[in-house]
Amino acid sequence: ETGVTQTPRHLVMGMTNKKSLKCEQHLGHNAMYWYKQSAKKPLELMFVYSLEERVENNSVPSRFSPECPNSSHLFLHLHTLQPEDSALYLCASSQRTGVTYEQYFGPGTRLTVT
Amino acid sequence: DQQVKQNSPSLSVQEGRISILNCDYTNSMFDYFLWYKKYPAEGPTFLISISSIKDKNEDGRFTVFLNKSAKHLSLHIVPSQPGDSAVYFCAASEQGAQKLVFGQGTRLTINP
Numbered sequence: 001e002t003g004v005t006q007t008p009r010h011l012v013m014g015m016t017n018k019k020s021l022k023c024e025q026h027l028g029h030n031a032m033y034w035y036k037q038s039a040k041k042p043l044e045l046m047f048v049y050s051l052e053e054r055v056e057n058n059s060v061p062s063r064f065s066p067e068c069p070n071s072s073h074l075f076l077h078l079h080t081l082q083p084e085d086s087a088l089y090l091c092a093s094s095q096r097t098g099v100t101y102e103q104y105f106g107p108g109t110r111l112t113v114t
Numbered sequence: 115d116q117q118v119k120q121n122s123p124s125l126s127v128q129e130g131r132i133s134i135l136n137c138d139y140t141n142s143m144f145d146y147f148l149w150y151k152k153y154p155a156e157g158p159t160f161l162i163s164i165s166s167i168k169d170k171n172e173d174g175r176f177t178v179f180l181n182k183s184a185k186h187l188s189l190h191i192v193p194s195q196p197g198d199s200a201v202y203f204c205a206a207s208e209q210g211a212q213k214l215v216f217g218q219g220t221r222l223t224i225n226p
């Protein structure tokens with residue numbers, strides 16, 4: 001595997017379900033991110049982890065719970081979601097050098113909440 | 115309040131001609147700007163970037179121009195090819211910040 005991978009690619013869940021999204025980066029980066037992309041809206045940053053420590057939480061509802069067990073893996077735990085949470089969830093990683101800001105994205109998980 | 119704006123949701127260009135995608139920003143603290151390209155069912159891929167100390171950066175067919183006084187940047191693609199058809203996102207970052215602020219994207223269609 002190369003780059004940033006995400007599983008599952010598609011997920012349909014009811015509002016009472018609990019599910020998790022998984023992201024893995026194979027680039028040796030030290031920062032990882034979760035983004036949400038809703039239709040016709042910009043990518044919205046949800047969480048940032050740098051060196052496995054959460055450094056940003058962009059006012060995300062508590063029904064989204066991130067977990068970063070090591071620098072290569074990032075999870076997004078979902079519970080009691082609402083239909084408006086249906087969106088494309090993107091994971092990204094980057095190397096914090098203080099000079100470059102490029103983030104590398106996974107293919108995303110298309111989430112539908114019914 | 116949207117700090118990065120791409121006011122054209124879509125753009126259609128003939129193959130071989132120049133494509134110009136525009137982006138405006140409001141935060142004067144932004145000092146690094148990036149363009150990403152996104153195909154359907156894929157994540158965005160990094161295309162080209164520019165630091166605020168420059169006004170132009172070129173990479174093959176892609177050139178990004180930055181006008182700091184106008185808080186405006188543009189991406190030029192020449193010549194445009196059918197494979198360039200995608201959604202293009204402009205993004206910006208402040209020095210030391212660990213996050214990118216994205217525009218809403220422009221869908222570019224290259225017609226044969």
